[in-house]
Amino acid sequence: MSEEPWTDDEEYPLASEDGDSPPGDGLMLQGPPTGLEKIYDYEPNGHHPLHLGDILNKRYKILHKLGSGGYANVWLCCDETYDSRASSGPRYLAVKVIMAAASKSSCSELRVNKLIAMGIAEDVAAELFCIPLDQFSIDGPNGTHLAFVYPLLGPRVSRLFNKAEDEDFEHTLRKLAAQVTRGMSALHARGICHGDFRPANILTRIQNLDHLSEAELFDLIGIPEKTNVTTASNTPHTLPSAPQYLVYPIIWEDIAQSSTAEPIITDKACIIDFGNSYMVDDPPPHLGIPQIYCAPEYTIEKKIGIGSDLWALGCTIFEIRTGRRLFDTFDDDPDENLWKIAMILGRYPEPWWSETWTARRSIFFDDVDEEGKVVDVLAAKQGEEEKDANVWQKPWARSLQEEIKEGLVYMFRDRPGGVERGISGSEVECLADLLGRLLRYVPAERVGAEEALKHAWFEL
Numbered sequence: 001m002s003e004e005p006w007t008d009d010e011e012y013p014l015a016s017e018d019g020d021s022p023p024g025d026g027l028m029l030q031g032p033p034t035g036l037e038k039i040y041d042y043e044p045n046g047h048h049p050l051h052l053g054d055i056l057n058k059r060y061k062i063l064h065k066l067g068s069g070g071y072a073n074v075w076l077c078c079d080e081t082y083d084s085r086a087s088s089g090p091r092y093l094a095v096k097v098i099m100a101a102a103s104k105s106s107c108s109e110l111r112v113n114k115l116i117a118m119g120i121a122e123d124v125a126a127e128l129f130c131i132p133l134d135q136f137s138i139d140g141p142n143g144t145h146l147a148f149v150y151p152l153l154g155p156r157v158s159r160l161f162n163k164a165e166d167e168d169f170e171h172t173l174r175k176l177a178a179q180v181t182r183g184m185s186a187l188h189a190r191g192i193c194h195g196d197f198r199p200a201n202i203l204t205r206i207q208n209l210d211h212l213s214e215a216e217l218f219d220l221i222g223i224p225e226k227t228n229v230t231t232a233s234n235t236p237h238t239l240p241s242a243p244q245y246l247v248y249p250i251i252w253e254d255i256a257q258s259s260t261a262e263p264i265i266t267d268k269a270c271i272i273d274f275g276n277s278y279m280v281d282d283p284p285p286h287l288g289i290p291q292i293y294c295a296p297e298y299t300i301e302k303k304i305g306i307g308s309d310l311w312a313l314g315c316t317i318f319e320i321r322t323g324r325r326l327f328d329t330f331d332d333d334p335d336e337n338l339w340k341i342a343m344i345l346g347r348y349p350e351p352w353w354s355e356t357w358t359a360r361r362s363i364f365f366d367d368v369d370e371e372g373k374v375v376d377v378l379a380a381k382q383g384e385e386e387k388d389a390n391v392w393q394k395p396w397a398r399s400l401q402e403e404i405k406e407g408l409v410y411m412f413r414d415r416p417g418g419v420e421r422g423i424s425g426s427e428v429e430c431l432a433d434l435l436g437r438l439l440r441y442v443p444a445e446r447v448g449a450e451e452a453l454k455h456a457w458f459e460l
């Protein structure tokens with residue numbers, strides 16, 4: 001749950017990192033911090049302070065916030081030089097402004113350019129990946145920032161509310177899963193691993209926006225909501241390093257539920273964020289992907305390679321098809337993640353089971369039960385009432401089939417309920433077979449992305 005932007009329960013005013021004084025020169029947010037960048041990242045080497053209406057590079061006017069990540073804010077901008085008669089490019093774009101500390105020639109954002117240099121045809125790259133349309137730099141109070149202009153994209157592929165009632169929705173989801181698998185295959189064929197392959201980094205393409213005026217655009221996406229940044233005594237601040245307010249990001253999920261979104265949000269996937277990508281023969285010492293997408297050989301032995309991407313692909317395909325996370329954990333806890341994987345996929349091979357995963361002995365018994373399933377120590381020791389109280393002891397799925405059978409579930413963000421759709425028995429079996437091949441414990445046994453594309457599930 002760690003990367004879900006809407007579950008950030010950080011308290012405000014922001015607590016001090018060292019417990020003495022609030023970080024960020026004592027600045028405070030007036031509203032909840034949900035979905036926002038950290039105010040204390042507005043400091044030398046950090047974020048560039050920006051406001052709605054600011055014009056970047058004499059061209060890109062900021063209209064709304066799209067999101068923020070570990071090292072950048074992404075803004076929805078209007079290209080002021082757009083000329084509909086000349087159709088010079090898109091009117092509405094995403095501009096990603098990188099923190100000053102990361103705005104170096106080694107900036108990971110620049111890695112995406114390697115794709116074309118490494119032989120991926122420009123049209124294939126532009127179809128599957130988010131390739132920058134423009135690049136510039138900004139000098140500001142916190143340093144010099146690289147900025148990248150990208151096509152504007154929509155909601156993540158695992159939250160396709162605008163299509164969820166369609167009769168052939170299952171087919172749409174399989175088509176999307178095939179696209180992302182094709183994207184991974186194109187990367188691996190050139191020796192590149194994405195390194196952070198997960199639904200939050202796979203967004204849908206947007207269409208038919210560029211003819212809209214700004215007013216019409218706001219009718220569709222809503223007026224941006226802001227929260228003031230003040231001093232600790234609640235007065236406006238005068239620091240040049242921080243903005244006067246932060247902007248809450250667009251909530252695509254709400255837009256996707258309105259009928260006006262239907263012609264806007266397409267069923268085409270686009271892979272973003274090459275910030276953690278690496279060459280297969282030169283893997284980094286650590287993966288930058290959240291725990292729930294980490295393969296067990298990384299969690300247990302810190303082994304990284306193509307197999308890490310393939311494991312994440314399996315988790316991602318499951319999430320696209322069901323709207324749920326396969327190996328979700330409460331707090332990105334590695335042992336809980338390993339526990340959940342073993343509950344579904346079974347006992348780990350040696351020496352992981354008996355030696356390397358040291359916490360295993362307090363979590364599972366050495367031996368499996370008569371059905372060959374791992375046996376949870378706590379579950380065996382606790383009475384029925386205690387089981388109900390323990391969040392780890394719910395009646396969890398014990399196979400991929402059981403997990404898939406729960407069907408597709410999109411929960412509404414702000415109210416009870418959502419969309420629920422069953423998955424047919426034959427599809428359950430077919431998808432379980434594909435995922436089983438991607439989620440093998442031995443990385444070398446995982447089916448490659450190119451080979452996976454030939455699987456019968458994509459043909460259903």
Ligand SMILES: Nc1ncnc2c1ncn2[C@@H]1O[C@H](COP(=O)(O)OP(=O)(O)OP(=O)(O)O)[C@@H](O)[C@H]1O
Pocket residue numbers: 066067068069070071072073074094130150151152153154200203272273275
């Ligand atoms: N081209 C785009 N169109 C629309 N929204 C985008 C686009 N690029 C990024 N976003 C939004 O901005 C958010 C942050 O972007 P991104 O993940 O690229 O930032 P980051 O700082 O590299 O993040 P991370 O910490 O995951 O590396 C994304 O989750 C997405 O919601």
